Amino acid sequence: MKPSMEINIAGVKFRNPVMTASGTFGSGMEYAEFVDLTKLGAVVTKGVASVPWAGNPVPRVAETYGGMLNAIGLQNPGIDVFCSRDLPFLEGFDTKVIVNVCGHTEEEYLEVVDRLADEKSVSMLEINVSCPNVKQGAIQFGQDPKCLAEITGKIKDRAKQPVIMKLTPNVTDISEMARAAEAGGADAISLINTITGMKIDVERQKFALANKTGGLSGPAIKPVAVRMVYQCAGAVRIPIIGMGGIATAEDALEFMLAGATGVAVGMMSFHDPETAVNVAAGIEDYLVRHNISDVNEIIGAVQV
């Protein structure tokens, strides 16, 4: 018998637990030619702001051992273009859409949230309070539990869709941040965003990225991400979407066993666009092999 792969986060049903991680899959459009979007649990879009953002100077990306650094700086065409171009495109596919929202200030976040309120095709909002690559604001919201609870509350007051708060790993105690998001009324949390890193080109004695620092992602960081998901799962009751270095179904299953309800594939889509689809298929195989009828049974099932 085919196991049930459906998961439910804050009342939204997903075909399977595997999503794309924000910023690594464009708006879906760029990969639609390589990947069957309807085999994904959800497409999570690149962060979108109230107005177009130009992002950082280049070089913006650098490869590292088993991972990469990025300092895109949240370049995006702004919410108007997003709603008139990207959303209609995604509406053409039978898949859930989660919109990742960024901003420098509270007002900027709220503007985007308001603008999306009536977009029926948007299933959830993911609030990026954790981007290490933009100078003002943003990450402070994600590193101070009080600020985080506050902005979560304000967004929840206005949002028509369930709200996921995306947490940064660049904190001393991730469970404190998870609790703050929950206290602020978040419907779910997602983690981890990238870990701040740096690369230096020793031959030229220069920073590899124009921004000096960038966010580290990829298989290299997976153990940190799994640990944080486990810590958060023990700290809050709201569902968790786990990410950080997922390349295979086994990787995704680590996150789910640690307590994630959903998972997202990030930079590994650059390595192989079909990673997310293969991860979903591999989870299903695992359930069959282990005689588990419902994927929900493995959430948090690691034995203590």
Added chain:
Amino acid sequence: MKPSMEINIAGVKFRNPVMTASGTFGSGMEYAEFVDLTKLGAVVTKGVASVPWAGNPVPRVAETYGGMLNAIGLQNPGIDVFCSRDLPFLEGFDTKVIVNVCGHTEEEYLEVVDRLADEKSVSMLEINVSCPNVKQGAIQFGQDPKCLAEITGKIKDRAKQPVIMKLTPNVTDISEMARAAEAGGADAISLINTITGMKIDVERQKFALANKTGGLSGPAIKPVAVRMVYQCAGAVRIPIIGMGGIATAEDALEFMLAGATGVAVGMMSFHDPETAVNVAAGIEDYLVRHNISDVNEIIGAVQV
């Protein structure tokens, strides 16, 4: 002409900047058969406490993508055995010795510091306030700037050798911790200790480590370590010993360009015991190739 490789940390002169990272080279004895210890800048010993510690249950180590997790739990034979067996062994080699000190409480740290006061062969003390793998104490000292400044001060009051405070990366703001160590009177700081991580064996649905979490080290974490060294170099005036994933001379040079005076090779010694010696040789080659006469010229020399 041969470039000068000598560095100076708090008045102690090292033949070259390359040391072994605590806990990855035993007390030097285990690798002396594979490695010419006199080609190292210093041997940094496994953490030693006032009394023998049994450490954590097994499994204590697990491999990860481009790195490893460990939860040894600071097993050590205690300072008496260390002084009567390991130190005399190291005295047989013309190399500097830095003793890594661990403890659960202030008193335990001070006991070891006192005991080492008259050991002439000990060039410096490295205080491990950052081990994520022991339940009590220890890491709290490393995650709270006030505690860190305080314990640093107390150790400095008693220590006869210059003191290096070893920082944990599991904090929101590493530069704050560096400043606290400096304020407490530390002669140098070393970073990074391991990043807390977790691995789950999905087939058995169990934690890979008996301790559940462990410290992540290896090439995977290098970008995080380089970033933190750079941040600290901008925050304090005391010298920095940089580590985290160093496998090649280029890796070590990244740390030095970012601001480290010395560097240490950790888990890569497990991959190839000669890593540290090769790194030292490779740095010298680099200096020759770039026509740099003194290794000190590259410290912090990354161009902004």
Added chain:
Amino acid sequence: MTLAFPKNTHLTVNPGQFVGIYPNDQTALLPRPISVCRWDEKEDMIRLVYRIAGKGTREFSGAGWGDTFNVTGMLGNGYDLSEMAGKSVMIIGGGIGIPPLLELACRLKEKPGTRVTAVLGYRDSNMFLREEFENASYRVYIATEDGSAGTKGNVLDAVREQGIAGNTDIIAACGPMPMLRAIKCFAGEHGIKAFISLEEHMACGVGACLGCVVKTKNVDEHSHVHNARICTEGPVFDAADVDI
């Protein structure tokens, strides 16, 4: 290196397009963008010529016939052949920017009435692909940094020394950034249209990550800011449109 594609791949290559090749070394996860130097349509093969720069290219260079790599492509836009057909085209390549232009020269040769002049800049007398360009072009001029062949200096020194800019309708160039900047400037002064191929570090190669942008004069249609993606809107740009 020559890549043979699986049966029935049916590649179509526009000169200036590139592929993303993945090292098999799993510590290096991003694709290496390498331009197509020559396309063999019948055999579904492409030839790549590259410099050993690091991990990935070192691995490729160690590979032999029978080794396999994952490849994405064709990526990017390439040069607009129809715009160049029947015109006098000056192809300017500098160093490792030379290989991507060979396919262009060969394809333009087939277009009646097109006259290709190639100006190739090398470091020294190691003049790779020179013969192939001689077969494909009306004339080939050489510049070498060390003066061991042709004009001593760079490609624009050769252009000036030989006075060959006069009858050029279009420039197609690829090479290091300082050369491209100089060509943009030169072309602007002489009122010649110049298409230049740009390089930037890439993560996805397909327009998804926004890693590889170049500043543009006008707001870019896709990004709605003054940034265009080199992997998707490029790598070939009208020099007048980019701010390099």
Added chain:
Amino acid sequence: MTLAFPKNTHLTVNPGQFVGIYPNDQTALLPRPISVCRWDEKEDMIRLVYRIAGKGTREFSGAGWGDTFNVTGMLGNGYDLSEMAGKSVMIIGGGIGIPPLLELACRLKEKPGTRVTAVLGYRDSNMFLREEFENASYRVYIATEDGSAGTKGNVLDAVREQGIAGNTDIIAACGPMPMLRAIKCFAGEHGIKAFISLEEHMACGVGACLGCVVKTKNVDEHSHVHNARICTEGPVFDAADVDI
């Protein structure tokens, strides 16, 4: 898999010792501990027999003659041949614990007056190395989990069924932990000395990382706690000394 070492390596192998083999895959940086199954002294070659468990062993199994690996070793102590010489030794191997015992059987065969009885436990009728043990031992007894050959059950079921414990001076065992626990217990009850070979996840293999410890009855001489390093003080321990 057979490993040939560089000329003039002059290996010396004690049965029960192991090597650390490094995968060439640079995402897997730790050595894989694999016991020596057979040592060819003249040719400086060793034979390893292993189960495909994950990344590393999968890579090894894909290698062919001419491929190279970095190897450290000989590691660990091995079985004490002098203590066993001239005695009646029962070699008990379970599953992938069987290969490490073959070198022991062969070496004991050369010691005059030594009688080796081997008890080998397999899952099913895939009885790898059985013949080699038959050549090296006085007698071989088989146990299979599925009962397809020999005694149905485990090695101790075979020992009991065949009543062969009586005249045994020393047991040398290797296999899964539950088997080793049972043997420790059995040997204790029968007053037979038992040497068992233990496994644990390792990082260094040379005693430096303290990753691979086993609890010991007495305070260990090196560690000064109730922990001995399997890679250095072991992998072979007197069963009475360890707390498993």
